[in-house]
Each structure stands twice: as C-alpha cells, then as structure tokens.
Amino acid sequence: MRTKITEMFGIEHPIIQGGMHMVGYAELAAAVSNAGGLGIITGLSQPSAAALADEIARCRTMTDKPFGVNLTFLPIVNAPDYAGMVKAIIDGGVKAVETAGNNPQAVLPALHEAGVKVIHKCTAVRHALKAQRIGCDAVSVDGFECGGHPGEDDIPNFILLPRAADELEIPFVSSGGMADGRSLVASLALGAEGMNMGTRFLATKEAPVHQNVKDAIVAASELDTRLVMRPLRNTERVLTNPAVERLLVKERELGSAIKFEDIAPEVAGVYGRIMKDGDMDAGAWSCGMVAGLIDDIPTCAELIDRIMAEAHAIINERLVGLG
Numbered sequence: 001m002r003t004k005i006t007e008m009f010g011i012e013h014p015i016i017q018g019g020m021h022m023v024g025y026a027e028l029a030a031a032v033s034n035a036g037g038l039g040i041i042t043g044l045s046q047p048s049a050a051a052l053a054d055e056i057a058r059c060r061t062m063t064d065k066p067f068g069v070n071l072t073f074l075p076i077v078n079a080p081d082y083a084g085m086v087k088a089i090i091d092g093g094v095k096a097v098e099t100a101g102n103n104p105q106a107v108l109p110a111l112h113e114a115g116v117k118v119i120h121k122c123t124a125v126r127h128a129l130k131a132q133r134i135g136c137d138a139v140s141v142d143g144f145e146c147g148g149h150p151g152e153d154d155i156p157n158f159i160l161l162p163r164a165a166d167e168l169e170i171p172f173v174s175s176g177g178m179a180d181g182r183s184l185v186a187s188l189a190l191g192a193e194g195m196n197m198g199t200r201f202l203a204t205k206e207a208p209v210h211q212n213v214k215d216a217i218v219a220a221s222e223l224d225t226r227l228v229m230r231p232l233r234n235t236e237r238v239l240t241n242p243a244v245e246r247l248l249v250k251e252r253e254l255g256s257a258i259k260f261e262d263i264a265p266e267v268a269g270v271y272g273r274i275m276k277d278g279d280m281d282a283g284a285w286s287c288g289m290v291a292g293l294i295d296d297i298p299t300c301a302e303l304i305d306r307i308m309a310e311a312h313a314i315i316n317e318r319l320v321g322l323g
C-alpha cells in the first residue's frame, strides 16, 4: 500500500511504531522495520548520546530497512543532551525522527540539513498546525484514546483526525487506539496517510520487555486504563493497578495542592521495575484503551501482515460493494 507516509519514509506499509520508554530498543525497531513498517528507537531510553549512537549501530546489524529515533522533549530543567542525540542520529545515517512532548523547532535545521524527515506527535490540531508552520514534514495525531500522554483537550480520534484533515497540508498518521486492519482503513477514511501504534507493538514477541507486561495487556479490557497526573497538567493514560489507584486517591485528597513529590513513589523511576523485572504493581506505566482490542502476542511480522491483509480485505471486499 503506497501513501504519502510510505513514500516519505521509504517503507512498505503505512504503519509506524511510536517511541516507547524502555521498550523502543533496537530489537523492536528492527523487527517492525523488517516487517515493512517504520520501527523507532526511543532516544531517551538510552543513558547518553554515545549510547544512542551504539543502539543505532546495533539496530543496523539487525535490519537494512529504514528505522527512526524518537526524541521526547521533557518539561524538565536539566534537559538531556538533545544536541548530542541529534548528532548521533545524523552520524548514524538515520533518516526518520519522531519528535514529541514539546516544540521541536530547535532540532529541525540540523535534521533537515542532513536529509532527516521529522514527524511530530501532537494531541491537538493547533499543535499540528504549529508543527506544520515550523517545517515538520508530517505529524502523528494522537487522540484521547492513546497510551501515554494524550494532552489536556480529551478529543478522541473520530473527531481529531477529520479536524486534522480539514486543517493540515502536510501528511499525518493516526495514533491512539490503533490495533488492526479496521483501524488502518478507518484512519485512511478519516484523512490519515497511515497509523502509529504503541500499546499494540508492546504486546509482540520481539518487544524487549518482561512477559508479564505483554500478558497484562492481553488480560486488560478497554475499561482498565486510568488518567493520572491530570492535576499537574501532565496527564498520562496508564493501566490500572494498586499503585495507580493509590495515586488517584492522593490526587483526589490533595486536589490542586498536589505536587510531583506527592506521587513520585508511584511514577518516578518505576519503568525499569515494570518493563525489565515484570513487577506489574511497581507503579504507573503507559497503556492505551486499545488493550481491549489486543488478545494475542504475535511477532511484528505476523501482526503487520495480518493488519495489511485485513485492510485490503475491507477495502476490496466489504467497502467496494458499498460504492
């Protein structure tokens, strides 16, 4: 299937694996890219720019297909070495970068100079328009359903995607709640040129995380996510567990007086214990409502082949008869 996104990134299928903290390592990125999608290494999951350079080199040994790097701009004072990471990306010959979290303007000139295409992840049409204005090549439109940070507007993709289509000139992919061929065809119908998935790729054989994480996604329904950190205007959609319920009690009790320190035990530094050790109650971890649509743990190739076969069947068999 050829779309503006497959053309832009030189990939076979219009499917992108979104950056995921402590998940987006070379194993997953290479598996997605080998399956014809665009795999993404998560820059900030590496301890330094030098380590990111090594991870990019490691990924190159696993695939000769295009892959990308996610740069998440965090709202913190002691910023990571973004300039060093951009250099590692360029020197490593990576041609796709997914930016997220904040305005990527500062990194655009260097990336564009090196021929890198930048897709910025946004949760609002006004942010997507800003991304277009500053020169991003594409955007990933992340609806309220998404795992991770849906922003503060709470607009689901059935509204957000057509709104983006009405306003944007640059191509965009859908993100949030995407799982299968139905998601892809619906995304195309709503104006997107492809789709981005996080939670679905977390529950694959190659995702380098503890089996408990994958099993938890398969066991979860669409009712099992919660929004945390809303009072801090840093809302995150996570899978519920006792730590999350504790956190929500604190949010209710402390109201607008709550500070990050109050919930640090449930959110700070917990990812390693969850993703690596499989300690599922260690704290809050990002997970989308799409968990309700996930009930197996395929390889990335099985998943992507299935999505494409289902998408083609919907288009050529079901929809064609309605035309």
Ligand SMILES: Cc1cc2nc3c(=O)[nH]c(=O)nc-3n(C[C@H](O)[C@H](O)[C@H](O)COP(=O)(O)O)c2cc1C
Binding pocket: 017, 018, 019, 020, 021, 023, 042, 070, 072, 099, 100, 101, 121, 142, 145, 146, 147, 148, 149, 175, 176, 177, 178, 196, 197, 198, 199, 200, 202, 285, 286, 287, 288, 289, 290
């Ligand atoms: C475990 C996990 C970690 C994530 N970490 C990041 C991250 O570090 N940076 C980022 O831009 N997005 C991150 N995301 C968001 C994904 O890239 C993607 O936008 C989102 O998962 C899409 O929604 P879905 O889960 O419904 O597919 C994360 C998502 C998950 C599930």
